[in-house]
Structures are given as C-alpha cells and as structure tokens.
Amino acid sequence: MSNTFMLLYVTDAEKSALFYQDLLGREPKRSSPGFVTLTLENGFTIALWSKDGAVPAADFTGSSTELVFAVDGAVKLDANYADWAGRELKIAMEPTDLHFGRTFVALDPDGHRIRVVAPN
Incomplete structure (x- = not known):
C-alpha cells in the first residue's frame, strides 16, 4: 500500500x-x-x-487514539514540552518517566491525544 x-x-x-x-x-x-x-x-x-x-458519519472524537512523536532523549522532550506549554496547549500529562521512557501528553482542539516520548 x-x-x-x-x-x-x-x-x-x-x-x-x-x-x-x-x-x-x-x-x-x-x-x-x-x-x-x-x-x-x-x-x-x-x-x-x-x-x-465524514462518510459514514463519525460518532465520536477525542482520546480513543494517540498521535505519538518519538524524540531523541529527555532533553529534547523537555524542550518540546516547554515550547508546547508556552503555546498554551492543553496538557493532559506533564513530563513523566514511565517504563518505556520519558513522556508527556498534550491535547489538540478536539481532544485528540498527542504524546511525545523519549524511548528508553
């Protein structure tokens, strides 16, 4: 495809x-x-x-999926977070260290999750 x-x-x-x-x-x-x-x-x-x-009609929006952007390292992730928070994006989760790496989650105007992750 x-x-x-x-x-x-x-x-x-x-x-x-x-x-x-x-x-x-x-x-x-x-x-x-x-x-x-x-x-x-x-x-x-x-x-x-x-x-x-939309055809057929879309019956929901929001956080049923995530758009994920991987970045190289925690320093880059923290810089992205500072930039996005400075733009006053809605932040669903501040930078957090999880089992797969450092990550944060922002929301777009429709509530779709946008995750940035610096994988371990």
Whole structure:
C-alpha cells in the first residue's frame, strides 16, 4: 500500500490544520472542503476530516487514539514540552518517566491525544 496516513475526525478541519501547522511547522494541503492533510518530514501524513462531512458519519472524537512523536532523549522532550506549554496547549500529562521512557501528553482542539516520548 502507498499513501498510508492517520485520519483524525475534527470539528473544523481548517482550524485544526492551522493548529497542526503551527505545532509541527508543516504546510497543510487542502484537497477538498473539510479535508486537509499535513505530511511530515519522514513521509507520515496526518489527515483531518471535518466530522460533519465524514462518510459514514463519525460518532465520536477525542482520546480513543494517540498521535505519538518519538524524540531523541529527555532533553529534547523537555524542550518540546516547554515550547508546547508556552503555546498554551492543553496538557493532559506533564513530563513523566514511565517504563518505556520519558513522556508527556498534550491535547489538540478536539481532544485528540498527542504524546511525545523519549524511548528508553
């Protein structure tokens, strides 16, 4: 398969695209009304689809999944946390050392979890 991506159902695709553009520094691509994609440097794509236009209808949003970004080391993770907290993102979990590494969790405007982890 080619063009594999993660799809997040959102309230407003344009608003969410601006959020992720600012957070990730990637330019969104609008392919149709209510549907926006952002492709990361490694080729992974995040798609944002306004839930009121999704077919079949999306029946929930929020924290049923996590978008996870791995970083190299706790220093980088703590710098990401300081940056994101400074942008006044909702933080669901401050930096914490868990069995798999140091991690924190932020929320996007629709309540989707965004986890940053520095694996052990």
